[in-house]
Amino acid sequence: MKRLISPRCVVLLAFAALAGGCALPRRAEVAEVLDEIDRARLGEHLRELCSLGPRPIEDERATARAVAWLRGELEALGLSVGEEDVPVTVPGSTLTAELRPIEGGDGTSQVRYPGFYARYGARVMESIARGLRAEGREVQGFSLATEGPPTRVTAPNLLVEFEGTSGRAGVLELSAHYDSVPGAPGGSDDGSGVAALLEIARALARRPPPRTVRLCFFAGEEAGLLGSAVHVAHLLERGEDETLLGLLDLDSVGWCRHEPNTQDAPARIPLVTWMPSTGDFVAVIGDWSSGGLGNAFEDAADTYIPELPYYSANRIGGWFADARRSDHARYWDAGIPAILLTDTGDFRSDAYHRPEDTPEGVDLEFLEGVTRATLAATLEIAR
Ligand SMILES: [Zn+2]
Numbered sequence: 001m002k003r004l005i006s007p008r009c010v011v012l013l014a015f016a017a018l019a020g021g022c023a024l025p026r027r028a029e030v031a032e033v034l035d036e037i038d039r040a041r042l043g044e045h046l047r048e049l050c051s052l053g054p055r056p057i058e059d060e061r062a063t064a065r066a067v068a069w070l071r072g073e074l075e076a077l078g079l080s081v082g083e084e085d086v087p088v089t090v091p092g093s094t095l096t097a098e099l100r101p102i103e104g105g106d107g108t109s110q111v112r113y114p115g116f117y118a119r120y121g122a123r124v125m126e127s128i129a130r131g132l133r134a135e136g137r138e139v140q141g142f143s144l145a146t147e148g149p150p151t152r153v154t155a156p157n158l159l160v161e162f163e164g165t166s167g168r169a170g171v172l173e174l175s176a177h178y179d180s181v182p183g184a185p186g187g188s189d190d191g192s193g194v195a196a197l198l199e200i201a202r203a204l205a206r207r208p209p210p211r212t213v214r215l216c217f218f219a220g221e222e223a224g225l226l227g228s229a230v231h232v233a234h235l236l237e238r239g240e241d242e243t244l245l246g247l248l249d250l251d252s253v254g255w256c257r258h259e260p261n262t263q264d265a266p267a268r269i270p271l272v273t274w275m276p277s278t279g280d281f282v283a284v285i286g287d288w289s290s291g292g293l294g295n296a297f298e299d300a301a302d303t304y305i306p307e308l309p310y311y312s313a314n315r316i317g318g319w320f321a322d323a324r325r326s327d328h329a330r331y332w333d334a335g336i337p338a339i340l341l342t343d344t345g346d347f348r349s350d351a352y353h354r355p356e357d358t359p360e361g362v363d364l365e366f367l368e369g370v371t372r373a374t375l376a377a378t379l380e381i382a383r
Pocket of ligand 1: 190
């Protein structure tokens with residue numbers, strides 16, 4: 001049993017009881033499709049994407065490299081790939097690190113970076129400073145200067161659709177984001193989610209689901225959930241939110257720790273939420289109206305991947321600001337059911353948003369488990 005059964009969790013159990021949570025019969029045809037998911041191939045996808053380097057949405061060349069690779073992978077499966085343009089404003093500014101040499105380091109006094117780096121917060125700046133220190137230069141401070149007008153660039157969301165074979169209405173969406181913050185190769189965040197979706201694409205290309213499934217590779221998640229904002233606006237425009245069964249968002253599903261005291265929590269509230277202190281689970285985060293979707297994922301995980309621990313923050317996620325930090329939040333805001341599946345990012349790993357977020361830091365066994373559970377849930381929900 002993977003849900004924490006402690007006195008603290010009676011409320012969660014009460015939720016589960018309210019919402020059903022009956023055991024799901026194991027279907028041989030689903031189990032067979034799950035075997036398409038290959039751990040070694042997950043690792044290959046991850047290494048290939050990360051080898052292209054950091055890919056913030058403002059960096060057009062980096063984005064083009066990532067998109068060409070992703071498109072190539074999908075087209076090699078015989079899939080046709082749709083695009084949605086995601087615009088972003090790039091400030092016409094420069095970020096300057098003022099330096100002094102330490103112990104025989106070189107005498108350079110300044111290093112300049114694109115001004116948009118500043119948008120990405122303290123971890124990115126700290127990583128720059130650490131990198132320079134390793135080269136024998138100490139950062140005295142950063143300054144940001146405007147040097148020209150802002151420019152506008154666009155990056156695509158890539159969309160792939162598997163048309164349902166049953167003719168029944170309803171579309172299930174799955175998402176991951178392919179961008180990363182400056183300086184970070186984005187191994188777990190979110191190369192892991194992209195790799196998972198590519199393996200799921202391979203499986204669905206062979207065995208189309210009964211109802212339509214759409215995979216969304218979002219742009220610009222790190223710059224403020226930009227790709228999902230564009231996509232959800234399109235869904236609402238087309239009235240497609242009505243037929244949407246929901247979204248399963250995979251953001252950072254690669255870090256796993258088996259030692260005790262390896263897991264922090266945004267909040268631990270007795271009788272409401274008590275995240276385990278060993279970081280070996282995937283968190284299932286849903287808001288109140290996404291409870292059915294969260295139950296469906298957890299039931300599928302129980303039935304098909306019983307060895308995968310998960311922590312249920314199903315239904316209660318909407319109460320915590322930290323639970324809104326990925327693309328699923330755009331769906332919540334539009335009233336569309338969505339759950340986030342995550343290793344919890346910086347609550348589990350110091351590599352979060354840093355150059356250390358490499359493919360080597362990703363636990364492929366864990367990633368495989370999450371990918372299989374997501375595919376199982378997909379096939380059960382899109383029945
Ligand atoms: Zn992310």
